[in-house]
């Protein structure tokens with residue numbers, strides 16, 4: 001039991017992923033959670049699945065019942081929803097609104113105890129993946145650190161850079177799919193090729209995960225000269241294959257920042 005009651009204003013994909021992560025986490029699983037009535041199907045399903053989750057009859061009731069309030073509606077609805085709420089001065093507010101900086105959200109409400117911007121990903125349901133946090137706070141890092149890897153940033157525009165990094169998702173899955181398809185086209189049974197490829201990528205990531213992160217430069221460079229890894233590296237880099245990824249990220253951050261108002 002953490003002693004906190006977390007209220008979710010908006011119970012959609014991300015709120016339900018966070019709630020599932022919290023409720024399956026052992027240490028945090030008895031945290032009291034109050035959701036807004038919308039979405040009705042999702043909130044009632046969560047309340048039926050977990051005894052510590054209840055559904056409030058209004059957004060205000062969810063807010064009144066909690067000390068940590070998560071703003072988890074879509075950015076477009078954020079202002080209208082937040083302006084209608086009566087916050088207490090001692091509320092801790094966590095905004096998930098993707099295209100709104102904290103100063104903007106603050107301008108819609110009276111001053112509250114603390115405000116954070118957070119970017120969890122739906123993987124949080126399985127207690128994995130990065131969770132961007134701004135600004136730093138040890139209790140937030142401790143709580144959410146049990147639900148994923150908290151990456152605290154020192155300046156708010158850095159939140160947007162972490163958003164941009166997630167834009168390589170489809171491209172990365174495409175690389176994995178194409179590698180597996182290549183194996184299958186060349187004679188491996190398709191299932192074996194897919195399973196081998198995924199297990200190989202998983203193992204590569206595990207070698208640079210957590211405390212092994214400093215090993216990344218070594219793994220980039222370590223290969224036999226004129227070996228097959230060397231062949232692949234030379235062909236992809238000489239045709240601009242790697243440069244294209246960072247150019248694409250430049251385009252992604254530009255698009256993300258253009259959405260801010």
Ligand SMILES: NC(=O)c1ccc[n+]([C@@H]2O[C@H](COP(=O)([O-])OP(=O)(O)OC[C@H]3O[C@@H](n4cnc5c(N)ncnc54)[C@H](OP(=O)(O)O)[C@@H]3O)[C@@H](O)[C@H]2O)c1
Pocket residue numbers: 009010011012013014015036038039040042059071072073074075077081096097098099119120121122
């Ligand atoms: N999904 C992601 O991967 C992701 C990643 C990073 C950040 N975010 C951010 O997280 C926030 C939530 O995203 P999401 O993907 O969870 O969106 P979502 O699935 O659309 O959920 C938003 C929820 O808000 C509810 N809602 C609508 N009007 C409301 C109101 N007046 N009062 C209370 N609830 C209301 C909706 O209910 P109805 O269904 O009844 O309309 C819906 O359940 C967004 O600000 C987004 O920018 C999302």
